[in-house]
Amino acid sequence: MTITLNRRTLLAGAAGFGAAGLVALPAQADSLDDIKKNKKVRIAVAMGIPLFAYMDAGLNPTGSDVETARLIAKALGAELELVQITNAARVPTVQTRKADILIGSLAITPERKRAIDFTIPYATLDIIVAGVPSLAVKEYKDLIGKRIGVTRATVNDVMVTQNARGAEIVRFEDDATLITAVVSGQLDLVSTQTAVLASMNEKRPNNRLDVKFVQQELNLGMALPKGEEPLKAWLNDWIRTAFNSGELNTMFKKFHDRDLPKDLINRET
Template sequence: MRLFKFGAIALAAASLALASVPAAKADQLDDILKAKKIRVAVVLGTPLFSFAGADLKPTGSDVETARMLAKDLGVEVEWVEITTAARVPTIQTGKADILVASLGITPERKKVVDFSIPYATLDIIVAAPDGTAIKDYADLTGKRIGLTRATVNDQLVTANAKGAEIVRFEDDATLISAAVSGQVDIVSTQPPLIAMMNEKRPDRQLKTKFVMRELNLGIALPQGEPKLKAWLDDWIRKNMANGALPTMFAKFHGRELPKDLADRATN
């Protein structure tokens, strides 16, 4: 009887110990390869980076980066179309495997998602009509400036232009419409968007007043996926070295990527 009781206690203790061991975490790279599909989050309507082409299919440097990546991985792409403000939450909530959407690598974002090494760059600027005297953040005091919500532009203007009236729009397309319609004449955005605005307001051209920051752009992925991150980093290094990424980027942007881009720190 005592032997049976001891055995039962030992069995219960062993079961408890096994229950306390965490289940093995699935590896996202393995899951992608098994599914033969990678879910890529993109923000369509971002000139030069991701937009609908003449055939109404997605294109742009971010879209083509994702296509090249998927081809080399040997999987199909499933596009997850999102808004600018939803970029980080989409990765946090697992609605996409990776995000290729002109997302700048910042310390704040690195607290909640991981990034690949940089694959592209982006200047973020303040632009206004020719006669507007703006050289730095101080000159924005008392002025109305439009920008896209939840971007580095938003963070920088909010932190440095305390006296400005900031008008936030939910996405780049809405910001462009606001600039074209005259709702805002001063904007914080990127050069490709300024070019698009100027096409639609030829008599009220916007000019770059100052560059706020050159951003290194990274492919975002969930935290805790070292195999996926290592694959992405290796892929970027190889395609920077063989010229595939720079050539494709120049096709859309008409400028070269920095030669040291893949070696830049992401912190």
């Protein structure tokens, strides 16, 4: 056990030296071997995201990302250590190896792929701009001069920042606090995802927000540190098998009430 922890510590240190311009050793990383030897896997999830990762009535973690993590741990024959984090901590958690895998509704983007590795897509989500019916918003230029809420360090944050210069952007640390701001009447306009919007409208049924426009459909990938090729290959095989058998779609539909796209695992990553 001590040997495993020391090896992981050394790898984390090597990653840090690499960031400073020195030589890192990603090819020597093999978390899959560690997981199988120790029969324990650390999987991070971004909590507070409706339908993906949230607390149920009994204050137990649930949602499609949480259940996906449980399925993977079972397939690995390993005990699951669920590492609960915020949206903003997703990429840093992977980079610093505080988890072996991240299943945190994280969109696959070129910028993120420079810092961490992704599997093939395991799910999708639509990001949208929504607001009260009285607001005339149909595209990004209509956001200029308006106050809009976003969750920090998300694709929504990036897209609004880049495409609606002149908008007043109010950033929140996670979806839960964004939802609270909308429900309490602090915001009339948000950039979020459809699952979060559904939660907002459920809590304010007499003053619902309408979808103004769809910003983008995002492919979500499981994330892992650079250089973990055996673990990445194992996860890709698991996703393909679970998708083709229908297990992944059945579980996802249980929470989202929709099917995964038929071309999901073949999408360019």
